Amino acid sequence: MTLPCVLFCVALLAQPLCILYTRSVMASAACEGARLLATAPSSSEDDVRAFVLRRLAAVPAVGIFHEGDWEVELSGARTAEVAVRVEGAVAPLPLFGPVVRALTGESLLEVSVEARERVRPSWLGGSYADWVSIWS
Numbered sequence: 001m002t003l004p005c006v007l008f009c010v011a012l013l014a015q016p017l018c019i020l021y022t023r024s025v026m027a028s029a030a031c032e033g034a035r036l037l038a039t040a041p042s043s044s045e046d047d048v049r050a051f052v053l054r055r056l057a058a059v060p061a062v063g064i065f066h067e068g069d070w071e072v073e074l075s076g077a078r079t080a081e082v083a084v085r086v087e088g089a090v091a092p093l094p095l096f097g098p099v100v101r102a103l104t105g106e107s108l109l110e111v112s113v114e115a116r117e118r119v120r121p122s123w124l125g126g127s128y129a130d131w132v133s134i135w136s
Contacts, residue, residue: 015095021065026111032052036048037076037117048077086114090111
């Protein structure tokens with residue numbers, strides 16, 4: 001009697017832990033991509049997208065962690081505020097599958113993370129060239 005109860009509790013905890021791990025890797029990759037997009041003006045959006053996708057390779061290609069392709073959206077390159085949005089899908093465990101289908105009508109859970117970075121504060125006047133010319 002105890003063994004089925006313990007296994008049921010482990011199954012209930014496994015899905016949230018897998019989603020939490022996936023979300024934390026996604027958030028880290030989005031933040032690093034936003035910093036790269038904000039501080040490396042010479043890099044193209046394709047380079048930043050490849051950088052983010054490389055960081056997302058830390059998520060195992062198992063349905064309970066991630067299923068399908070990653071969607072990476074970049075915005076604000078070479079502006080004062082940049083944003084990176086990462087979206088993916090997670091297949092629920094069989095215990096959660098019917099509940100997810102009943103609530104959402106879909107067989108996969110959508111997981112998304114967005115990171116925003118401000119390159120320059122709003123109070124800072126002048127351009128980068130103006131500030132550099134002061135010290136040269």
